Amino acid sequence: MTDRKTELARNLARVEERIFSACAAAGREREEVTLIVVTKTYPASDVRLLAELGVRHVAENRDQDAAPKAAECSDLPLTWHFVGQLQTNKVRSVASYADVVHSVDRVRLVTALSAAAVRAGRQLDCLVQVALDAESGNRGERGGVSPDGVAELAAALDAAEGVRAAGVMTVAPLAGPFAGRPRAAFDRLKEISTGLRAAHPAANMVSAGMSADLDDAVAAGATHVRVGSAVLGVRPRLG
Template identity: 75%
Template sequence: MTDRKDELAANLAKVEERIARACAAAGREREDVTLIVVTKTYPASDVRILAELGVRHVAENKDQDAAPKAATCSDLPLSWHFVGQLQTNKTRSVVGYADFVQSVDRARLVTALSKEAERAGREVGCLIQVALDAGEPSAGGGARGERGGVAPGGIGELAGLVAGSPGLRLAGLMTVAPLTGEYAGRQRAAFGRLMDLSTDLRRAHPAANMVSAGMSADLEEAVAAGATHVRVGTAVLGVRPRLG
């Protein structure tokens, strides 16, 4: 356990240094960027160590892994972020522990989250996941990218729905750097586009000021673009074990 704590502390220090350097280069304060450690596939014991080391935000992408882990760690001063594609039949479980759902990308999911948040007496922060590799929305709804998310043209309508739904709070926007399309391999441009979309969103919803972008490989580009939250897994926890 001591070895693992030393390993995580060293990794965390390196990531903190990267974020601090990126902030300095961008003329931003270090406090402007929140680190979310993505703990998917790693045990609750790692989450406990991270909390001891001062981490306050963790993220998971699968409810079947996240729910028991969050329950085991419910005594810790952590904010839990759900970042994976979310099926509506999992919303009751996710609302039980998630402070933020960063992967809101369709009206049906908003309705399900609102119903469960009201039932649980909780307020859940919602980020609209933007698919920068998606086409414009069709008459039947928002076009979605290969990793989930709503096309840029569908943000306004979905944001209005979240903002008007009991139990939900419109917190901002999230994206994953696209693997295909015009932004493939152009993370800085992709994150810059997300910032422009965030500026548009805040005209109608001033409090929706979270911008979640950037991971282990591209957090510098996200900070340079103006992201308020970066989601880092591998650089803190190590390369994930292959799942059978």
């Protein structure tokens, strides 16, 4: 366990240095960027070690893994983020532990999240997931709504109880005009965020960047970066 904590501390320090350097290069303060550690496939024991090392934001992408882990770590001062594609039949569970849902990509999901949040007596921050590789009106291969659908979803969120439009999220596309161009993709997301905030001033979160491209995301103005393998190591194969 001590060796694992040392490993995590070393990896966190490297990631912190990357974020700090990217902020400095962009003329930003380090405090403008929140590190979210994506703990998918890793045990609750790692979450506890991360908390001991000062991590306050963790993320999961599968409810069947996240729900028991969040329950086991409910005594820790953590903000839980759900970052995976979300099916409506998992919403009630996710709303019981997640503080922020990054993957809102359809009105039906807004309705389900609202009902679940109200039932649980909770308020959920929700990000509209933007599929920069999507054709107009279609969802991208990793989920998400096309840029011209962002305003509708944000309006639906702010009209519903128990949820609020907190910003936007994207994953650097593997196809389309932004393939292999993460900085350009994140610049486009920042543009979308700026437009959204004109109508929803509180929707100021910009969730972008992972282990490979967090530097580009910070340069483009991301407020939250989602980092897994750079902190936790190469993920074990799922059986």
